[in-house]
Amino acid sequence: MTSAEAAEPDRPARVSGIDKIERRRVALAESALKTLGELGYARTSLREIANNSEFTHGVVHYYFRDKIDLISYCVRYYKTKCAQRYDEVVETAASADELATGFLAKMTQTLVEETPMHRLWYDLRAQSMFEEQLRDDVTAIDQLLEQMIWRILTRYADLVDGTPTVDAPTAYALIDGLFEQAVVGYAADPDEVPTQLTDRVSQVLPKLIAT
Amino acid sequence: MTSAEAAEPDRPARVSGIDKIERRRVALAESALKTLGELGYARTSLREIANNSEFTHGVVHYYFRDKIDLISYCVRYYKTKCAQRYDEVVETAASADELATGFLAKMTQTLVEETPMHRLWYDLRAQSMFEEQLRDDVTAIDQLLEQMIWRILTRYADLVDGTPTVDAPTAYALIDGLFEQAVVGYAADPDEVPTQLTDRVSQVLPKLIAT
């Protein structure tokens, strides 16, 4: 956790021991996430993952015990990237409007730019209902996202001198419902969906605050 | 659509032509839905479906062109059962409270009694993001559910002499978000989740109405 992950993606440099194998794992995971995001959990095989990477399918098994091990590592890795997305906005926003606008902008941005990743997330969350091995990781991420939404909402409440009228899980479920709707519908109508999402979220947000 | 589906599940009786093969299809679909609900889309094979039914795997292919054909038939069949669940409540409720209570009761009831079916639904909706062949059927159901929620909300608004403050897609996304959260969390905590769901929905409902 204390390692300074510098630049230099080209030169493998001198990374010894546990750090090196961690690098490989991350590289594998990143590659796996790409294919998973495109194909979905159901039709992604280890060989497909290996093919779309610079490694062979044997390497995958050298670094991960089995398929579930790889995928749950991917999920955990993904989690670190997604939950702090809005932190900067929350901290710098000086007014409720600024916060809302910044939040919505980032939200639609990630919707558009990282659609496959979000598709995969909803896919994996569904899979976790059938595969216990995924459940812990999924609920951990869910909690992280819930906290993220909660930070935004409480900050928003502060800025308008009000208090939230719903608890954290409720707020998360509501916003997540809107976001999932957007993710599902994005493929069919990429032009309209993002603006619809911002419209809807900004309609709902004020209703969750009492002044 | 006009056929009167009577009782007599034992005696195949005299059902001729297209009706008979439709019966088999329905039987197959019902059996398939059961296994799909337990195992999820990813790890349900045609053979598994056949094994858990009274038929052999060859029969499946006699009545359905391929796997997708079967599953999308299942989805369509499922749709007819799920979207009118609340119609009676909507029609008979004489007050807003009665409507809310009836709606919430039915909602938690189906959550508890038909968990596998709901799990499957969210699974298939996620799959539809990766498999175009499912997309049309899934969006059709989504629309049906949206209309269902909308009927409830507008009726609710009528009974309190108000009007909805969000449009139909928004209302559906919000309620669906809460419901999906409940479905996902149900396995982990079957005792608390249903009451939490009713709490949250009944907290949210009034916020979607302006009097």
Next chain:
DNA sequence: GACTTTGTTTGACACTTGTCAAGAAATCTC
């Protein structure tokens, strides 16, 4: 340099998958 450790490739295994086809059984038609 030789030797050990670590990392990688390759090919194989047992198994499951969707699909199909040939034939048996049941049903219907006359």
Next chain:
DNA sequence: GAGATTTCTTGACAAGTGTCAAACAAAGTC
């Protein structure tokens, strides 16, 4: 009942799966 049609069973196929292990290469150690 004989013959034709529909329905079902069985077994096979090619392709793909996760997993593993033995050969090979690279890096590190003395």
